[in-house]
Amino acid sequence: MDRLNDAKIKKSKKTYQRKYLPSVNFSKKPRTDYITLREAAKELQMDVDNVVSAIRINILKGGSLGKKMLLLIPKTEIQKFKNKFMTATQAAKIIKVSCPQAFDLFFGLGVRALIGPMVDGTRNYIYKAADIMRVAKLAKAEDPSEHFNYCSKTFAANRLHISTETLSQLMATGSVKYIQGRVGAYFRPSWLNNFEERFIMPKELLKLAGLPSNMAHQMIDALKGIGITPIKLKTTGQQLNLYNRATIRDSHDKFFRQMAYLNTSREYRTDKNHSSKPPPKGYSPLKDLINTYGISSNDLTNLFIKFGFISTIINNRTKYISTSDKKKCEFILDNYCTCAMASKSTPGGYCKINNLLRSGILENERPIPDNYTQTKLISRSKLKIYLDSLPPSPPNKQ
Structure with missing residues (x-):
């Protein structure tokens, strides 16, 4: 029929009905008020196939010219499209999120793309601007100095100085707030800061006390002796210990006194073991x-x-x-x-x-x-x- 079907991506397995476009009448508007398909794609900063799909689903209006059915789009429609819709790259910049993660995050936030690789096989995702602005308001409270308003699971684990497995346990118990996308999970910096302000992990306590990581159980027992008990979070077949940061802060002197005693005992046992074994003869x-x-x-x-x-x-x-x-x-x-x-x-x-x-x-x-x-x-x-x-x-x- 027309170039609308010719421009359809070969990768897409969907079949489309022919869409007949109205003929362009230059008596009403001069030729300078129209641009071609490629010019429109350049103006809208997206692929030609996306422009074709936008015309097909009637979010962008265009017309045909001559027997070859040359697609022409009014410049006024281009401006209307810019006001009502945006690409994934533009949306990611507004939300302050990594562009490759934008589609998955938007899925978790309830925003669906009108056009895109997983919608109709075209190259770029296109969203309603109103949906993106609605989601952008949710992250307005984030610190402007933050590079991203949403970060991935790996980035969040590094920020909290824990493994991704430990973070998964915290997510399963509801200790850390997150958004679940189709593939991954996403976190706001304020949610991570809130967790750090409320809780402290045993690993961080060991570091503060200057104790090795293999003394976690001894440290937990020593803290129980001064009345500081961990918050036990049970997940599938595992148990995770957390401490209330305010409790540790209130018991600052007791904590460091007990840790100093524990460290001295460890050093004494180490020296005793080393000194009690002379080098073997021969x-x-x-x-x-x-x-x-x-x-x-x-x-x-x-x-x-x-x-x-x-x-x-x-x-x-x-x-x-x-x-x-x-x-x-x-x-x-x-x-x-x-x-x-x-x-x-x-x-x-x-x-x-x-x-x-x-x-x-x-x-x-x-x-x-x-x-x-x-x-x-x-x-x-x-x-x-x-x-x-x-x-x-x-x-x-x-």
Whole structure:
């Protein structure tokens, strides 16, 4: 029929009835009062297909000209459209929300698009301006210095210094207000600030007290001893503890006195445990090999320990190896090196070492049985022969 159906997006599986447009009469309005389809799309800052869809659903009026049915749109209709409708990008700017999240947020706020990818297959979402302005009034109370009036779940979790899993638990118990979109959840900064003013998480209390994260249970028990009990929030199969920030504030001196005592007890137990275990006889620290040969702890573990070539013991949180195992490691490291160690002295680095192994110039030596390691080893003597054969590098010009 006309260009209206020709401009329909190929991705859309919907079928449309033919829409006949009135003919343009230049006797009533001059040609300068009309613009073409592409000019209208540029003026309205949206795709041509959106303009076609807007005409199809009668929110933008246009006419046809001649046998080829050239679409022309009155300039007055363009201005009317601007006053009554807006794109998702324009709406996101007014609401102060990230543009990719705008459609999902608007869905949660009850605002539906008239045109868009999930409506009729066109490229841009189009909304009623009245709906957007109504939603914008809801966020007027937000601090103007905030970059966004609505933020995603990940952003909110980072702002509260908690994990997204913990935030999900808070959402399930109704402790944090949010808007649920079709896909994600969205939070206003004021809602997050309100939560922070009312509650404090055990993780934050541990940080204030200078205690490690593994002492959460001891801290909770210690607080119970001075009459500060947590607010227990039960979710599916889990329990989340919160503290009333006002209660902690009112018991400021008691809290820090109890935490100082708890910290002193922890340090005493740690010192006692460390001092009560002397270094074992016939063993030496594993880090001696790392410092002597410049091998990384990861390479050393993969080379000797991972598959049981040597065994280690832990004393005072330090790994030790026996004298016999140390001699085995020293023999191998004196005569062989890993690819990472060889790359430090070879021009071209790690990639060059791999190329030399593929070409056969260097070989993967096997001083350790295959069932005890999977790390490639290179003979130090063969590596030296290769390095000596390289032409000397030119002196640096100053």
